[in-house]
Amino acid sequence: MDAQKVTLRKMTPPEYDAATEHREAETARELGKFMPEELARERAHQGTAQFLPDGLDTAGHHLVVAENEAGEVVGNAWIGPDPRRAAGTAGSAWLYDINVFPAFRRRGYGSAVLCAAEELVVREGWTSLGLNVSGDNEAAIALYRRNGYDVESMSLRKSVRQAPGINS
Template identity: 90%
Template structure:
């Protein structure tokens, strides 16, 4: 990934993260949290140790998307045997052509070369296309987090 591809990927990832977080918090706070996530996990940008930020090209050399693979953030630093797919993005004009599966396969090969034994990821529960892609490629649900918005009850003492 070139520096300009990194900038574009970061802008897209943070916008998508803010959009998801915006379902549960004010927009400005969601954008700040998305930016903080990048700063936390990629303190040195493209040069962050242990992280792989890659541009995905098809057989014709066209960039069709990008991916970010690194240590599983749920494990203690230096002890992780699992990798994490922080982001996968196939550009809209290239979707539904098998590139998502190809990116996952390449990510799994990279994970194996790095000595990690598994690859985890997180997906929004309403992203049915991504969920179907992951299931087709052998990914299983490991945990599930649910949320329900509730209305605050009126104060009966007022």
């Protein structure tokens, strides 16, 4: 299969609304593994408000759609400053979200969107691109590894319950 190529362009307001709805639903689904559903939805919404206070026009953030060579929108991405770094610290960008639409998955577009995102990062003067991925998202982990991403840190969790008859 030939490598896919995509071009990134700024989202339109309706594209932003759809991407935000999808991202918040996916975030709530992931958070729902660890907290009540209503709280997970609220946290997802709060994350958008915190990191994108001006929505589509939030300074330093790039909310983009990826178009293939035929002009079809195949996915989207959100790239901005690394939230783990102090404000004004140059060098590190963050891939807050990446999405390849179902009809275009398993066809090389994930790698193409990552490549285009990396090119945007270089144009903006950043020197690295970080991201988080859920540990059970094997397809995404494989995509990132194929594209040269290394594990920088790892968090683990185990649910434990107090044994009957033990007082705390």
